[in-house]
Amino acid sequence: MFSFLRRTASVAADSTAKALRMDGLQGWQRELPMLSLKTKEDLDSWAIGSDKDIGGFSEAALDITTENVGRFHGNLSMDLPANPEIQQSGYAAIRSKARASSMFGTPCWDTSLFRYLALRVRGDERKYFVNIQTDGVIQTDLYQHRLFLRTPGQWETVMIPFRDFILTNNGMIQEQQIEMFREKVKTVGISLTDKKNGPFSLEIETISAVNTEFTEGDMDRLE
Template structure:
């Protein structure tokens, strides 16, 4: 049996080695028996190359006029290293494309992580209680998006990214079971429990369709049990727990067509 070119690719071998190390540490530390105390990084913007692990999206992909910029900023005396997600939201419809009836959204997400010798590379956050995000917001209504290996590929689990101190760095903790299942920006029923053992991507979107500039900085996103051994929490601003009061079912939403593949027709 001869290995395929994909199996011989450097990225495949590195991912396989990283996954082997992760599984080995998991077994040696008995983390399947007790809750892990260390943080589990999902995306950290520590260097410019980290931007290559993400994908920008906006209605510009279907002919709209919203913009989405993704700029890296190194660590300074007053700020952590981070990415600045910024641009302008426009609800102007593209010309000569009558099938496009809604625009006004922008977002980003991590890329799919590819395959390893152990199979498709996914995040297993089952043993963690929270998703943590260190960010600085302009106060607009952003949403945190989590994609899993769902039966419906366009399903996205969402939670409001609520800023209590716009313009300043802050850290939030979101319980995994408080994410709400959506499809193309709309809450759908029945609600299903998130497959936290098969997380594909994480990201953030702005889908309120309010024209004007936006500006959001993100330093890191990780899974945590919020223990004293979480060095990310220890070095970050005092974390705020996002409560179920921000349930998406109680938020007035506007269908933007934002999803894995933008919906271009109203059915």
């Protein structure tokens, strides 16, 4: 209870400071840093999962390399667990943990003034997905998009337009597509479900919401 009240006081103080700085009147911004994976302390902000959680045989890990970047890696196995109710297996995922709530709710990122989600990554030739969870009514809803790597084995910045993410629920694309609540992005994650046995490795340095010099959210800059 004490930590909840302390978080509430911290959020109130932060909101007051933003109001005094008139953050909402600052206008165009190039970047909103969201997540980084550079230190062992950063690992505490992430959760890891795989089909091993339901009796499967995939292995997944997240650690910091000697180059001080995060590495999501392991081995995907399509082998089914003994439970006859499980009809398919073979997945691994990481996601940022939702930040601790207060009386003002769960802290979220307001990405509404940015056009792209930018990920600084270096990966292999596996087919990864990027997952966004918003602070919406249905907690199992995820907005997903392929993480297209143009140069596997080399560092690159992948920029995905927020409006290109597709609404899914439990892995199924939803017939009724609802626009992402971009003012309340709660978590960001990466998953692997490409139905291929074998090792995988994806290094992640940073995740941000960004504009280019020609964009201001979904509007084009006229300068």
